[in-house]
Amino acid sequence: MARFNPILVLSAVTLVALAGCGDNQASTAPTTPSPVPPATTTTTTTTTTGSEKPVSTASYPELMSVVTSTKAAVETGDFVKAKTEFDKFETSWDKVEDGIKAKEPKNYEAVEETTEKLTDELKKAQPSKDIVLAQLQSLEKTIASIPKSSM
DSSP states (O other): OTTHHHHHHHHHHHHHHHHHHSOOTTTOOOOOOOSSOOTTOOOOOEEOOTTSOOEEOSSOHHHHHHHHHHHHHHHTTOHHHHHHHHHHHHHHHHHHHHHHHHHOHHHHHHHHHHHHHHHHHHHSSSOOHHHHHHHHHHHHHHHHHSOGGGO
């Protein structure tokens, strides 16, 4: 009878431990998303403006974040903030452009051209909201079409 108690206790502890391993849903606490997800994120976010198709932000979240924040500023008519936000694009682009240029030259050129047009328009005293939004939408679609493996 003395040997039965340690075995029973060990079995009970093992059973409790195993039961805890399989129930990860109850222990997962909700977290608030960071404003700019890290470059290694695997989550997919989509954005839409009006009737366009959703655009994936999974491949280049940092670039897409800049485009989204710039677009939000333009939509409110705050072109000073829009220019400040879009100035961050070059820093993010520098991190990935060489890989994209090597493997996706057409997309690379499209991003470069659109970035130049956007920069020029945002430098104007009275930028055109429609032109800037159209260029941002074009940039967003181009970035979303670049495979992640191009980095």
